[in-house]
Amino acid sequence: MSVSTGTRGETVPTVPPGNPAVDTADVAALLERGRALSTPVMRAAVDRLAPPMDTVAAYHFGWIDALGRPTEGDSGKAVRPALALISAEAAGAAPEVGIPGAVAVELVHNFSLLHDDLMDGDEQRRHRDTVWKVYGPAQAILVGDALSALANEVLLELGTVEAGRATRRLTTANRKLIDGQAQDISYEHRERVTVEECLEMEGNKTGALLACAASIGAVLAGADDRTADKLEEYGYHLGLAFQAVDDLLGIWGDPDSTGKQTWSDLRQRKKSLPVVAALAAGGPASERLGDLLAADAKSTDFDSFSEAEFAARAALIEEAGGREWTSQEARRQHEIAIGALHDVDLPAHVRDQLTALADFVVVRKR
Amino acid sequence: MSVSTGTRGETVPTVPPGNPAVDTADVAALLERGRALSTPVMRAAVDRLAPPMDTVAAYHFGWIDALGRPTEGDSGKAVRPALALISAEAAGAAPEVGIPGAVAVELVHNFSLLHDDLMDGDEQRRHRDTVWKVYGPAQAILVGDALSALANEVLLELGTVEAGRATRRLTTANRKLIDGQAQDISYEHRERVTVEECLEMEGNKTGALLACAASIGAVLAGADDRTADKLEEYGYHLGLAFQAVDDLLGIWGDPDSTGKQTWSDLRQRKKSLPVVAALAAGGPASERLGDLLAADAKSTDFDSFSEAEFAARAALIEEAGGREWTSQEARRQHEIAIGALHDVDLPAHVRDQLTALADFVVVRKR
Structure with missing residues (x-):
């Protein structure tokens, strides 16, 4: 196992050699299936929004440009919808059973992106101007609110007991997402954040929703709580792995791949994992870094x-x-x-798929 | 029936004389019961929020001041919690059955206040600085998001089929609230808004959530859809009456009672009912008003x-x-x-209470 260093775009940990489940083509097919099955339902849900929110949301999802022209946009990696469909299969159902879950999770994810971009002042996402930059803060707030409510609507209109259970898990994840963003904001104003605090924050911001994605299909398919909890546990730690890689890419990622600025997280003074781990490590480089970042926090030239x-x-x-x-x-x-x-009884192909997705998350470059 | 005019604080329509259900003491007792039974549950729910959101929310609800000291705050009229408890009695249950509904509806209401105040740039609410003024825009967004999610949590953790149905109705109301705010914002940039558009907007912004408050207790008590729908209809039109009175108070209300500035809605260029009705009326005063407001829209001196x-x-x-x-x-x-x-079979005392509340809404001065 080796970790490449120094060169942008080769920053992420390699997967254990010889893992039979790693097959790039398989993962691409799983992601594509998630996208293909969930996008029409997602578009129909977004179409329910009152103008101009439908347009603003369509821009956010990369379906149209700022002039309203249809685009072949980059709508993200779509790991969550893929997970939600596999999750339904984990409980022995058809992948289609997971579709409302996939859509609901994606809606909550995008609600948080819309609000977080505004709160963080981020001007770019997926190589394009963010919604608040194009349509103003009020539309970013409103459309975020609408997507969050729509997520519950898509589940609850199924009218089943399972949908109620799924909505409850989604609501828990939604609240953790908000807790995590609150922690993220408060940490940016603090000089020191512990590694434990950082992991807790990342568990809330990234782990909780991936946990929900990994279990929601199974819940909709009628799985028992124990199975759902174990799938959540898989998703939660997958999310933490995902975020650790994101934190690496946020510093050393290739802007052409990530769609973000160079040294993106450093520019935002993010207390991400590499930073807090370096500060906690001790030694000359750690101390020098601490002095520099403390001076940066007071610097008026930081932006230049x-x-x-x-x-x-x-x-x-x-x-x-x-x-x-x-x-x-x-x-x-x-x-x-x-x-x-x-710890859970799964069909063999589902176990392979979940393993392949986990491997993908750790080796991705964007 | 008469309408007093000209003097501030006497702007609202009087109730038909001789209505036996109108008893100020009764209404005060109903509002107080709603407040007394829902506030402890509301506080416990808000306590679940991660810091600093718990503090920000406590400030918003008037439980503490900006320095964190406990206050005997003005937490609003509390019509919605009162309605939710009566709603449970409408279905033959104890008022307590409506408590989670009362709390959920209040949480959604306050989510919308937090976000709307920020979007509208409103600096004062209930005689105090708004949350975004005191804690910044990010906290107003975050705490609003958290209250909205918490509302679903409070209902769904009941774990019953009825809770699922109640959450679905609340989600529909939440979406209408957002639609209404989107309409409100877009209307402020338009020269003319029809009376119908204004009523639709007010139905979304005010009617939908009062409709939910009036039905949610009954839904939690296991009422059938027809009964719930009729209670919603009552609440929806109660909301429109409420908003019409609010629009009168927004122009002619006494600032000492309303807690808002004089001519509050005119200062915000609100296309409220009195304005759109006056513009639609025709005649010399209507035309002169139209010319003035059109000039105001272009004026750079408006703020002074x-x-x-x-x-x-x-x-x-x-x-x-x-x-x-x-x-x-x-x-x-x-x-x-x-x-x-x-159109619905109700216990006599419930009918009297709902009538008294409706009368109160139309004669209130704040």
């Missing part, structure tokens, strides 16, 4: 820092071991996720 | 307008008949609300 200044901070994080620690953490969470699947 | 300038616009609205029309509309909606109760 050069590429070289961010590169110097990234190098210190790496020297202090923050990059290596985060790569190991991604692999550790990946292992816990896979481990959760051992 | 004197009291006299707003008073002149209010006088024109009244002269064109907008005030009288809105008073009549409040009475008309009040009658439709009461009429809906005739």
Whole structure:
């Protein structure tokens, strides 16, 4: 097992060699199936929004450009819809049973993106201007609110007991998402954040919704709580692995792949895993990094820092071991996720698919 | 039946004389019961929020001041919780059965206040600075999101089929609330809005959630859909009566009672019912008002307008008949609300209570 370093675009941990479930074509097919089955239902749901919210949402999802022209947009990796469909199969149902769950989870995810981009002042997402940049803050708030409500609507109009249980789990995830964003915001104003606090925040922001995606299809298919809980556990740790990789990409990712600026998370003073791990590590590089970041927090020139200044901070994080620690953490969470699947009775092909998706999450470049 | 005019604080339509259900003490007791039974559950729900959201929410609800000191705050009229408890009795259950519904509806109501105040740039509510003014826009967004999710949580953790049905109705109301706010925002940028558009917007913004409040207790008590729908109809038109009175108070209300600035809605260029009715009426005052408001829309001095300038616009609205029309509309909606109760089999004391609440809504001064 090795971790490549130094070069952008090769920042993420490699998967254990010889893992039979890793097949790029399989994962691409699973992601494509999730997208293909959920997108028509998603579009129909968004069409219910009153103008101009339907248009704003269509822009956000990459279906139209800012002038209203249809686009072949980049609507994201679609890991969550793929998971929700496999989740239905995990309970022995057809993947289609998971579709309302896939759509509901994607709606909640996009609600949080709309609001977080506004709160964080992020101007770009998926290579395009964010909604608040194009349509103003009020539309970002409104459409976020609408997508969140729509998520519950899509589930509850099924009218089944299972839909009520699924909505309850989704609501829990939604609340954790909000808790995580509250923590994220408060951490940006603090000088030090512990590794534990960072992991808790990332568990809320990323783990909880992937946990819901991994279990919601099974819940809709009538799975018992124990099975659903184990699938949640898989999804939660998958989410933490996903986020650790995201944190690596947020510093060392290739802007052409990620669609974000270079050193994106450093520019936003994000207390992401590599940063907090480097600060916690001790030693000369760690101390020098701490001094630099403390000075940055008071600096009035921060916004005009050069590429070289961010590169110097990234190098210190790496020297202090923050990059290596985060790569190991991604692999550790990946292992816990896979481990959760051992405790539950799953069809063999479902286990393979969940394993392949977990491997994909850890090796992706965007 | 008479409508008093001209003096601030006496702007609202009087109730038909001799109505036996009108008893101020009864209504005060109903509102107090709603407040007393729902507030502890509401506080327990808000306590679940991660810091600093619990504090921000406690400030919003008037439980603490901006320095965190406990206050005897003004937490609003509490019509919705009162309705939710009576609604449970309408289905033959104890009022307590409606408590989770009362709390959920209040949470959604306050979610919308937090977001709307930010979107509208409103700096004052209930005589105090709004949340975004005190804690910043991000906290207003976050805590609003959290209250909306918490509303579903409070209902769904009951774990019953009835809770699922109640959550579905609440979600529908939540979506209409958002639709109404989207309409409200878009209307502020338009020169003309029809009376029908205004009523549709007000039905979404105010009618839908009062409709939910009036039915949610009955739904939790296991009422059939027909009974719930009739109670919703009552609540919807009660909401429209409520909003018509609010629109009168928004122009002619006494700031000491309403907690808002003088001519509050005129300062915000709100296309409220008296304004759109006056513009639709035709005649010299209507035309002069239309010319003035069109000039105002382009004016760069609008923010420094004197009291006299707003008073002149209010006088024109009244002269064109907008005030009288809105008073009549409040009475008309009040009658439709009461009429809906005739179509459903209710205990006599419940019918009296719902009638008394409707009367109260139409005669209130704040």
